[in-house]
Amino acid sequence: MAMKALSKATIYQVAQLAGVSIATVSRAMRDSDLVTEQTRERVLAAAKQLRFTPSRAGRSLAEGRHAANGIVFPDLVGPYYAEVILGYEATAAGFGSSVLILATGGRTDADAAVRELATRVDGLTVMGQTVSDEVIAELRLPVVLLARDPVPGVDTVRAQNARTARSLVEHLLGHGHRRFTFLGDPAGSPDVRGRYDGVRAGLKRAGVEPADLVPTKGFDLEAGKEAAKALQPGTAVVCANDELALGVLLAAEEAGLRVPQDLAVTGWDDLLAARFAGLTTVRQPMRELGATAARWLNRRITDDMPAAARRRVLATQLVVRRSCGIHSPEVHR
Amino acid sequence: MAMKALSKATIYQVAQLAGVSIATVSRAMRDSDLVTEQTRERVLAAAKQLRFTPSRAGRSLAEGRHAANGIVFPDLVGPYYAEVILGYEATAAGFGSSVLILATGGRTDADAAVRELATRVDGLTVMGQTVSDEVIAELRLPVVLLARDPVPGVDTVRAQNARTARSLVEHLLGHGHRRFTFLGDPAGSPDVRGRYDGVRAGLKRAGVEPADLVPTKGFDLEAGKEAAKALQPGTAVVCANDELALGVLLAAEEAGLRVPQDLAVTGWDDLLAARFAGLTTVRQPMRELGATAARWLNRRITDDMPAAARRRVLATQLVVRRSCGIHSPEVHR
DNA sequence: TTGAAAGCGGTACCAT
């Protein structure tokens, strides 16, 4: 007994079984009117019996659209990207759009992968450090940039970096810190560069000597621990993200340095771990970033008129805990 | 001047420009042989000039495959799923397969969404508590189950739950704990049920009275804090995951309870935060789970012969820190 | 080596 039934049913088979044309089947399964209720029932019954599901490829070809869009990101390590993508997926789903993901991290053929992805979707959201502007420019479909420097004519959604970094510096200055180190590679991502710029601006404005820049090779715990070796006691270490900062915390403990007395440390992202490590950091609206990108992309795909490129910078928020300096009675958690 | 150039080029236009048939274009862009080097060059030049990229829909329809597969998961909150998906994507990419994601959390039409997804891919990986076995059974394509109870005839990849949970209990017993509470909803996911079963088995074997079951409505920090209200001092609280445990830790601190003296707490997942909270927990090979699923799915898609269903349980590892009880000199981090 | 043409599985226009 062969399992013939396993092969997918086509619209032709449904039409035959229902005794109608394929056009009628197509209508019955989509348009409300233009088909007798009686006919529709017959068609639906046949479709059910055959377990018919319209072929996505056939549809896409005929409709000239994929009903899907993609998001390109560097990596998925740490909760940051995951949260962004979740916000993205949820919003895209609301528009009836499937989501394809592409992590460029650790890939040598990122450009090719993005081009290939571009053939499967109606639009693309491109995050941070993934592919060059050139690749993006030659993409022939709607694009939204996320956490990335703007490109003329392309929508861009970002989180506040420089300004909040300045606030962070001011807070540290308030603690009496005068020696600063920035940990992380500003060339590693636009976000990090923004944060670094903000730190420099804040120090300059206060007339304090510029921060030492200690580039890291990555943005994870290990990179932080490694980089911490070069740190001088009595320094305020502003880290590009929480994981680096947590690495520094670990290294400091091993080295017997007290935080914040011997070393002040701050992060960025407000991961769950930051709360338990007592790490002063900056919170970003991650889901909202993803949701906004998805919304804008959908608009680009749907709209006919080529509206002017939009840009938005979502606010971020300083979260003060104990790693940045001794605070008065208030308990920060 | 209309931007005609923006419309996508088709194989016909390339053929015309190169002065050959579409068949030749198709060959030139794929097969190595069967085409003169000279012809190929001409075709590639034309393709380049027109910025031609084969239509994915056209291809899929002709080839009868999508070169894509999907993964269905409950949610993306917390690093757990993100890690699994990252491992999955990386491996799938190695097979030249794109990845579509679908989060069923907070969706009322999960079944329909999964069915729709099934039309866009060559195979599907389905995680934990997302859709019913019935839906999976009626799917007419290769499926791999991840962190989910096996279904006859379907490949399943899971992480060790019960056994490590027993080890965890034994460790707690070693600390002298005799009153246990399990925090989390065993009905909420197969993983959690496995952990609960392991705890019960461990206690039963030791002749200790069964653990109190305190179901939570979710698996996040808030749920943990909320549930903590019902906890009695002097109890060992085994939580279904780290976030719940961290919530308990927070609540304990607020209530002035010392951990582990007044309350022993354990989690599951070994999130980054667990390390900083000193939380005893269990580490899972998250990326490896995803990678294995992707590998198996690819095999199902590629292989012709319907091999017997495979099952694998990946090992997990107890990570002892200070929340479970007072340890001797060793410092656990 | 190359071309003509038959699908692949739908959608939608044009008749009837």
Next chain:
DNA sequence: ATGGTACCGCTTTCAA
């Protein structure tokens, strides 16, 4: 209200 049919863009025989 329904059917016939021309696409949608590509792959792959089958001939030449």
